[in-house]
Amino acid sequence: MTARIGVVMFPGSNCEHDVAEAVEDLGASAELVWHKALALPSVDAVVLPGGFAHGDALRPGAIARFSAVMGAVRRFADDGGPVVGICNGFQVLTEAGMLPGALQKNAGLRFLCATVELRVETTASVLTSEAVVGQILRVPINHFEGSYTCSPDQLDELDRGDRVLLRYVDNPNGSVGRIAGIRNEAGNVVGLMPHPERATNQLLGSTDGAVLLRSLVRAATRLRPAGSRPA
Amino acid sequence: MSGPGGRFDVLVEVSLREGVSDPQGATIERSLPALDVTGVTGVRVGKAIRFTMEAVDEGDARSRAEDLCRRFLSNPVIEDARVEVLRA
Numbered sequence: 001m002t003a004r005i006g007v008v009m010f011p012g013s014n015c016e017h018d019v020a021e022a023v024e025d026l027g028a029s030a031e032l033v034w035h036k037a038l039a040l041p042s043v044d045a046v047v048l049p050g051g052f053a054h055g056d057a058l059r060p061g062a063i064a065r066f067s068a069v070m071g072a073v074r075r076f077a078d079d080g081g082p083v084v085g086i087c088n089g090f091q092v093l094t095e096a097g098m099l100p101g102a103l104q105k106n107a108g109l110r111f112l113c114a115t116v117e118l119r120v121e122t123t124a125s126v127l128t129s130e131a132v133v134g135q136i137l138r139v140p141i142n143h144f145e146g147s148y149t150c151s152p153d154q155l156d157e158l159d160r161g162d163r164v165l166l167r168y169v170d171n172p173n174g175s176v177g178r179i180a181g182i183r184n185e186a187g188n189v190v191g192l193m194p195h196p197e198r199a200t201n202q203l204l205g206s207t208d209g210a211v212l213l214r215s216l217v218r219a220a221t222r223l224r225p226a227g228s229r230p231a
Numbered sequence: 232m233s234g235p236g237g238r239f240d241v242l243v244e245v246s247l248r249e250g251v252s253d254p255q256g257a258t259i260e261r262s263l264p265a266l267d268v269t270g271v272t273g274v275r276v277g278k279a280i281r282f283t284m285e286a287v288d289e290g291d292a293r294s295r296a297e298d299l300c301r302r303f304l305s306n307p308v309i310e311d312a313r314v315e316v317l318r319a
Contacts, residue, residue, distance in 0.1 A: 104309055107254055174254075
């Protein structure tokens with residue numbers, strides 16, 4: 001059965017079509033979901049895409065987390081459904097308390113737009129299950145507030161719980177522990193600053209993001225929460 | 232205003248927690264020698280948010296403003312918030 005991936009659109013999101021095309025190229029179908037939706041359509045996974053939801057007013061993600069759709073996204077995640085936040089989507093998930101820590105301004109105060117190298121640290125997540133630990137992936141970053149930060153206790157918890165998915169090889173933004181992506185305890189909620197959807201075609205300079213989205217598509221088929229589809 | 236309640240001016244100062252790096256503050260501090268300014272250290276950049284609020288009294292205004300800070304105006308993971316309340 002084709003996996004259906006819901007891609008949430010907030011006012012100011014700008015990567016939703018990139019994500020939709022990328023997952024469709026991998027054999028899934030994509031459905032855009034407006035942020036005012038009170039319920040998710042029948043989907044097997046949810047992506048919160050990159051962009052500038054609500055213009056990043058106050059803080060990135062601070063307003064998006066109150067969007068109507070986020071209640072449904074939280075319930076979907078609580079039921080075990082795969083949820084991935086990319087870039088601004090990661091910021092939304094931390095603001096919503098669905099992932100620990102916060103993203104703050106890059107060390108060096110530069111907006112970073114570059115392809116960077118990421119090391120896969122664990123395969124125990126919906127985004128890395130098809131990858132190999134130690135694998136180096138070349139994936140673009142595109143952010144100003146991407147410096148991952150958390151308390152020493154939270155960092156310890158992430159490390160001990162095998163919850164860091166990806167680390168930067170050369171830390172471009174000053175993230176603690178060179179963290180580029182993390183997961184929740186269960187492994188079904190994931191956030192990362194790099195954009196795998198922009199590295200799924202040789203025309204874009206790298207196809208290394210495909211293994212991440214392919215993991216998501218597989219997880220969507222495997223983990224679809226009971227009752228998420230009409231019988 | 233007579234009787235219970237009234238309007239209060241609230242000033243919220245949001246700043247990065249101690250220990251959280253502040254690249255803006257650091258950049259400002261590094262630029263000071265270019266202005267021949269010496270002896271200024273510990274520069275930290277935050278934001279000020281002002282609003283007026285209806286409340287029973289000053290204590291009520293303060294506690295509701297602090298709640299708003301915790302839930303929305305600051306991100307307690309990396310930021311502290313300080314609330315000042317004045318009768319409007």
